[in-house]
Amino acid sequence: MTTVTIGPIVAEVTGEGMPVVMIHGLGGTSNMFQPQMAALSGYRVVRLDLPGSGRSPKPFEPLTMEIMSEAVVRAMDGMGVTRAHFIGHSMGTIVCQQIAAKHPALVASLALFGALAEPAEATRLGLVKRAQLARSGGIADIADQIVANALSAHTRETSPAAVAFVRESITRQDPESYARTCEALAKAVAVDPRRIAAPTLLVTGDADTVNPMSVGQALADGIKGAVISSLDRCGHWATIECPRESSQKLADFLRRVDR
Known part of the structure; x- marks a missing residue:
């Protein structure tokens, strides 16, 4: 594994082969895709910390989704990646959609977990309001709210490790950077899904209350050929809550695309 910094992005790069670029959601980091790494053997996996998240540096100016997506594109150019499979979670799915719409030659496929086109x-x-709470010292309160509302009841009852992971991921975020990321997502505008030509898989937990199946289905309906699949007793953090099932769906999809 190699850690690289290109502009405002820190990335971990593992393996050799066709590149797979993994983009986390709000409050996440590259670590949220750790459970999928075994399923991605044979690929060059690039896991990113978006600007202001995880180990990436604190932004010097307000963030937008467009700033984040273009930072990813520049990072890919800096690593010599000219075409890749893109995998995103939640807010990261908006980044993936923007890249697919604006830089179609870069995107071989999209796998979108807990996807949305834009926030309601x-x-x-x-x-x-969450940005204001983060700035006022309430990042731990935010973490508790996310555990209570974004994870499924089944996860909270049966997987204390998943609960701990999600809480730790939020509480370790820089509060100001997290607030700016909240504000960027609050202003996100959907891309025209007709501009997305890459094969697309959407995976949503059947207990996802953040971006439920209806939200994923509406997005899938707008992308030509997109397929949507559900995960049983799974909330919004699918790659952590249902790691085995998420990995299997991802591996099966990539095998079909790469045939």
Whole structure:
């Protein structure tokens, strides 16, 4: 494994082969895809910390989704990646969609976990309030809210390790950077899904209350040939809550695309 820094992005690079680029969601880091690494043997896996998240440096200016997606594109260029499979979670699925729409030659396929096109109005308002809470010292409270509302009841009852992972991922974020990321997501605008030509898989937990199946289905309906699949008793953090099932769906999809 090699750790590289290109502009505002820190990335971990593992393996050789066709590149797979993995983009986390709000409050996540590259670590949220650790359970999928065994399923990606034979690929060059690039796991990113988006600007202001995880180990990537604190941004000097307000963030936008466009700034994040273009930072990913520049990082790919810096690593010599000219075409890759893109895998995203939640907010990261918006980054993936923007890249697929604006840089179609770079995207071999999309696998989107807990996907959305853009936040609903109530979600936008909630994200602005969450940014204020983060700045006021409430990052631990935010973590507790996410555990209570974004994870399935089954996960909370049966997987204390998953609960601990999600809580740790949030509490270790830099509060100001997290707040700016919340504000960027609050202003996200959907791309025209007709501009996405890459084969696309959407995976959503049947207990996902953040971006439920109806949200994923609406996005899938707009992308030509997109396929949507569900995970039983799974909330919003699918790669952590249902690691084996998420990995299997991802591996099966990539095998079909690469045939």
